[in-house]
Amino acid sequence: MSTRRLHWRIAGVLAGMAGLATSYAAATVLTVRASPLVAVAELVIKVTPGSTAERAISVLGHLDKPVLLLGVIVLLLACFAWAGSLARGGWWRAMVVWVVLAGVGLVAVMSQRGAGVVDVVPVVVGLLTWMSVHPALTDALRRGLSRPDLQSSERRVFLVVASVVSVASLGIAVAGRLASAGRRSVETSRQLLRIPGVTRHSAPPATSVGLEGVTPWQTANEDFYRIDTAISVPAIDPSDWKLRIHGMVERELTLTYSQLVARELTESWVTLNCVSNEVGGDLVGNARWSGVRLAGLLANLGVSDEADCILQTSHDGWTCATPLAALTDDRDAMLAVAMNGQPLPIEHGFPVRTVVPGLYGYVSATKWVVDMKVGTFADSVGYWTTRGWSSQGPVKIASRIDVPRSGDKVPVGEVSFGGVAWRQHTGIEAVEVQVDGGAWQRAELAEVPSVDTWVQWSLTTDLAEGDHEVRVRAIGADGETQTDVVRAPAPDGSTGLHTIQVSAG
Ligand SMILES: Nc1nc2c(c(=O)[nH]1)N[C@H]1C(S)=C(S)[C@@H](COP(=O)(O)O)O[C@H]1N2
Numbered sequence: 001m002s003t004r005r006l007h008w009r010i011a012g013v014l015a016g017m018a019g020l021a022t023s024y025a026a027a028t029v030l031t032v033r034a035s036p037l038v039a040v041a042e043l044v045i046k047v048t049p050g051s052t053a054e055r056a057i058s059v060l061g062h063l064d065k066p067v068l069l070l071g072v073i074v075l076l077l078a079c080f081a082w083a084g085s086l087a088r089g090g091w092w093r094a095m096v097v098w099v100v101l102a103g104v105g106l107v108a109v110m111s112q113r114g115a116g117v118v119d120v121v122p123v124v125v126g127l128l129t130w131m132s133v134h135p136a137l138t139d140a141l142r143r144g145l146s147r148p149d150l151q152s153s154e155r156r157v158f159l160v161v162a163s164v165v166s167v168a169s170l171g172i173a174v175a176g177r178l179a180s181a182g183r184r185s186v187e188t189s190r191q192l193l194r195i196p197g198v199t200r201h202s203a204p205p206a207t208s209v210g211l212e213g214v215t216p217w218q219t220a221n222e223d224f225y226r227i228d229t230a231i232s233v234p235a236i237d238p239s240d241w242k243l244r245i246h247g248m249v250e251r252e253l254t255l256t257y258s259q260l261v262a263r264e265l266t267e268s269w270v271t272l273n274c275v276s277n278e279v280g281g282d283l284v285g286n287a288r289w290s291g292v293r294l295a296g297l298l299a300n301l302g303v304s305d306e307a308d309c310i311l312q313t314s315h316d317g318w319t320c321a322t323p324l325a326a327l328t329d330d331r332d333a334m335l336a337v338a339m340n341g342q343p344l345p346i347e348h349g350f351p352v353r354t355v356v357p358g359l360y361g362y363v364s365a366t367k368w369v370v371d372m373k374v375g376t377f378a379d380s381v382g383y384w385t386t387r388g389w390s391s392q393g394p395v396k397i398a399s400r401i402d403v404p405r406s407g408d409k410v411p412v413g414e415v416s417f418g419g420v421a422w423r424q425h426t427g428i429e430a431v432e433v434q435v436d437g438g439a440w441q442r443a444e445l446a447e448v449p450s451v452d453t454w455v456q457w458s459l460t461t462d463l464a465e466g467d468h469e470v471r472v473r474a475i476g477a478d479g480e481t482q483t484d485v486v487r488a489p490a491p492d493g494s495t496g497l498h499t500i501q502v503s504a505g
């Protein structure tokens with residue numbers, strides 16, 4: 001191989017490594033996950049047939065993951081070198097390789113459980129690095145293309161650029177690692193944390209209607225929807241956490257984490273949902289929360305009779321105003337410290353968040369909560385309320401068809417439909433299903449431990465051959481029937497009936 005060819009390959013490899021370094025730094029600073037590279041390795045595991053994976057594990061023992069990661073890296077280096085030599089024939093040839101590699105990375109990160117928009121950022125950062133660093137590296141080489149060999153000045157420029165890129169990549173990777181050291185140490189203390197009184201409970205069997213395809217009644221932490229305005233999630237060590245409760249109270253209270261968890265813990269199943277959820281959407285989840293009831297905490301503070309809300313502030317400056325009544329009545333509004341028997345995941349508010357049954361998250365469920373100011377709605381305005389959302393956010397009655405999926409083909413004859421319905425803190429009395437505008441048929445309901453959770457429903461009905469439209473509606477324990485009037489999520493929650501199309505044949 002001529003030294004020139006080698007130069008082109010080295011340029012590809014260095015550009016590739018630079019992209020890996022910046023995407024690693026972005027991932028470690030912005031997300032709670034490993035870099036896209038690790039996501040690719042995990043994707044390989046996912047798509048490997050079970051028997052092959054088992055054989056690999058039995059041959060390699062516990063080294064299976066490092067070996068796999070190494071394999072991915074070697075393969076990538078080969079791709080980088082290949083992109084480098086392709087660039088000789090025109091810069092766009094290499095671009096195709098970079099874009100395809102980024103596409104693989106994108107598929108990998110999005111196939112991770114609970115992946116969101118932030119997980120895309122490291123992939124984009126890596127791609128932009130490839131697309132900008134690679135031409136910079138090959139600039140000097142390209143000028144020498146028409147001659148049999150590089151001039152010494154071109155060689156020098158290439159070496160300088162290559163060194164700068166190498167050092168900068170290493171520096172960026174190390175800086176990312178240092179910048180995220182705080183969060184990694186918080187994650188370590190989270191994993192070591194044992195909170196007395198927090199128990200692990202799986203869903204009571206009676207909560208399931210036993211129909212495959214219906215969303216599990218209990219949502220696993222990894223599958224729980226996530227909504228927040230944090231670009232980089234706050235990492236707060238429990239030993240640094242404090243909550244100040246002040247405002248229209250006779251006695252202010254500042255609580256440390258150990259003082260909080262030393263109080264009596266309450267555990268309850270609560271379904272949380274987002275006001276942005278569209279009809280039929282999945283921004284809703286049900287977990288068992290452990291925490292300290294706010295009613296008990298507030299009872300000792302001498303809250304003023306004139307107060308009607310609490311303005312909550314999170315560590316990252318997000319705010320919401322919550323009606324005082326919902327925090328002091330008989331419901332289990334709490335400062336939650338655990339979710340499904342585990343200390344709160346960092347992205348769900350570690351170490352402490354608020355959970356209020358019956359209210360949308362945007363007016364109640366403050367993650368990383370650090371401040372509560374007792375006051376009035378007249379002078380307390382939360383983050384979303386200044387952006388066109390209503391100041392009050394009670395959860396609206398809703399229902400959803402999970403199975404079959406819209407567009408599915410189903411057999412002629414008996415077909416089972418199933419899904420979930422919710423009306424937190426009021427409860428669901430009945431769920432009804434309508435086929436092709438016919439009579440409303442009552443579905444069967446599973447059992448629920450309280451009125452604060454969603455309930456699974458199922459209904460088996462006969463379908464004739466052909467296309468059908470199926471709708472669902474819920475009826476609350478207060479007699480309210482879910483409206484078919486279609487309204488968008490803003491300003492206080494969507495309405496309308498979830499409707500699907502199936503074809504029997
Ligand atoms: N600190 C903080 N807390 C927040 C938010 C936020 O942006 N920042 N979003 C709220 C909204 S709109 C919802 S729906 C819930 C979502 O909680 P989850 O991400 O644990 O599901 O958190 C609420 N708490």
Ligand SMILES: [Mo]
Nearest residue numbers: 274275361362
């Ligand atoms: Mo939300």
